[in-house]
Structures are given as structure tokens and as C-alpha cells.
Amino acid sequence: MQTTRWQPFVDMQSEMNRLRQEMERVFGRFDGNGLTSAAAYPLVNLWEDAAAIYVEAELPGMEMNDLEIYINGGNQLSIRGERRPPQYPQGSWHRRERGYGAFTRLIDLPSPVNADEVHAEFKNGVLTIKLPKSEAAKPRRIEVKVQ
Amino acid sequence: MNQLSKLPQDNATLERTRAGAVFTPRFDIFENADELVLVGDLPGVGKDDLDIRFEKDELAIYGRVAPRQEQCEYLYSEYGIGDFYRAFTIGEAIDSSAISAELKNGVLTIHLPKTEAVKPRRIEVKGE
Numbered sequence: 001m002q003t004t005r006w007q008p009f010v011d012m013q014s015e016m017n018r019l020r021q022e023m024e025r026v027f028g029r030f031d032g033n034g035l036t037s038a039a040a041y042p043l044v045n046l047w048e049d050a051a052a053i054y055v056e057a058e059l060p061g062m063e064m065n066d067l068e069i070y071i072n073g074g075n076q077l078s079i080r081g082e083r084r085p086p087q088y089p090q091g092s093w094h095r096r097e098r099g100y101g102a103f104t105r106l107i108d109l110p111s112p113v114n115a116d117e118v119h120a121e122f123k124n125g126v127l128t129i130k131l132p133k134s135e136a137a138k139p140r141r142i143e144v145k146v147q
Numbered sequence: 148m149n150q151l152s153k154l155p156q157d158n159a160t161l162e163r164t165r166a167g168a169v170f171t172p173r174f175d176i177f178e179n180a181d182e183l184v185l186v187g188d189l190p191g192v193g194k195d196d197l198d199i200r201f202e203k204d205e206l207a208i209y210g211r212v213a214p215r216q217e218q219c220e221y222l223y224s225e226y227g228i229g230d231f232y233r234a235f236t237i238g239e240a241i242d243s244s245a246i247s248a249e250l251k252n253g254v255l256t257i258h259l260p261k262t263e264a265v266k267p268r269r270i271e272v273k274g275e
Binding site: 040043044045046047048056058059060061062063086088089090091092093094095096097098099107110122124125126 | 173174175176177178179180184186187188189190191192193215216219220221222223224225226228251252253254256
């Protein structure tokens with residue numbers, strides 16, 4: 001006797017979901033494109049709190065000295081640098097998946113920042129930039145007077 | 148010769164302690180007469196977060212990445228944060244006791260020295 005109910009649509013849906021997740025997992029970071037064909041490098045995550053905007057980027061193999069970070073016009077961040085290929089004398093490459101070359105990324109910030117107090121940190125190839133918001137952009141509590 | 152042989156869920160020996168995304172890191176593979184060199188991008192992975200195993204002819208690399216921002220709402224979110232896993236089948240005869248690895252700025256370099264037996268040898272031809 002058959003005890004499991006046949007649910008073709010549910011089965012198909014979960015199968016599709018599984019397939020989609022599989023594709024995202026495999027190709028999420030691994031689309032076969034090098035730096036040159038990528039639309040933007042480095043990719044960034046950006047978030048904020050009341051006082052500052054935070055930008056994080058993965059730049060493995062690079063150091064602070066390889067990077068130029070600028071604030072343009074108060075609300076645009078530019079990250080510039082170059083990643084050099086490793087040098088090995090005599091031999092051959094079987095695989096070259098990592099990208100190399102010069103890059104520039106411009107990021108429009110959601111509010112003006114104080115360029116003098118920007119702080120950047122590099123750890124294990126992850127760059128984190130803290131951009132304190134300019135005074136004018138900070139949220140302000142407005143006192144409401146009741147007559 | 149070297150190929151991506153396995154994906155994470157197929158590996159029964161892999162120990163996962165928490166759920167989350169696992170990404171496939173990009174690797175360059177270089178070979179010369181003495182060794183195979185694997186160079187991989189594992190941003191956010193520290194020395195103590197790495198597990199590298201070489202068994203039979205398989206080299207497995209697992210890098211743990213702790214969440215860097217808890218409960219944060221991204222304004223731009225262009226990449227995900229998660230662990231890294233990749234395994235390679237190594238066809239060459241490797242001297243497994245001499246394997247070495249270094250991690251610098253999120254880049255992992257693994258040196259796999261070939262055993263003496265497979266290294267190319269120059270044959271001296273004696274003339275009369």
C-alpha cells in the first residue's frame with residue numbers, strides 16, 4: 001500500500017529551489033570571469049548606523065600600500081589599486097581563476113561624510129572603511145514645542 | 148589532471164558545525180619540475196580557521212569565516228559571507244610529509260613537493 005501522498009507540485013517546487021540554490025552556491029563566487037570582464041571590482045557591502053557609513057570589500061592578496069582611497073566631493077568613495085600575479089620562474093599554469101590587474105571602483109555614499117576622519121582597516125584580505133557622517137547628515141532629534 | 152572533484156555535501160568526512168553559505172574559492176595552480184603550487188583567494192580566513200587535508204590523492208581545503216556583521220541591514224550587498232571549501236584530485240605522486248602552506252592577507256599558498264621518483268631526470272649519455 002502506498003503511504004506517501006503524491007504531491008507533484010510541491011515536489012517540483014522544492015526540486016527547483018534546490019537546483020537554484022545549487023546554482024547560486026556553485027556560481028555565486030565562481031562565474032568564470034576574471035577581473036577584466038567583471039562589471040565592478042571590488043564588490044562591496046555597505047551599511048550605516050547613526051554616526052557612520054561602513055564599506056567592506058574583499059581584496060585578498062593586497063595590502064594598504066597597494067590601495068588608494070579617496071573621498072570625492074564629500075559623498076563619493078573611490079578605491080583604486082592593482083593586484084599583481086604571483087611570480088614563479090619556470091613552469092606552467094594549470095589553472096588561472098584568480099584575476100589580476102588595475103582597478104578603480106567609485107561608490108556613491110548615501111550621505112556626505114567627514115573626509116578627515118575616515119578610518120580604514122585591512123585584515124586577512126578584507127578591507128573595512130569607516131566613514132563618519134558629516135554633522136549636517138547626522139540624524140537630529142527635533143524638539144516639538146506644545147503651546 | 149587537477150580537477151574540482153567534489154562539492155561540499157558529498158564529502159562525508161567534512162565536519163560542519165553550523166549552517167550557512169559555503170563558497171568555492173578561486174585557485175591558480177602552478178607546476179614545475181619540483182612541485183605543484185596552489186594559490187587560492189580566501190578573504191576573511193585566518194590561520195586558525197583553516198583545515199587542509201591530504202588523503203590518498205585528494206587535497207581538501209576548508210576555511211571557516213565567522214559572520215562579520217551581525218544583524219545589519221545592508222544598503223548595498225554585493226557579496227555573501229560564508230565558509231570556503233574546495234577539493235582537488237592530485238594526479239602526481241606527492242611527498243605528503245613535505246607539504247607546506249602559508250596564508251597571507253587572505254591568500255593561501257600550498258606547496259606540494261613531488262616525490263623523488265617522479266621528478267624529471269636528465270639522463271647522461273656517455274660517448275666513447
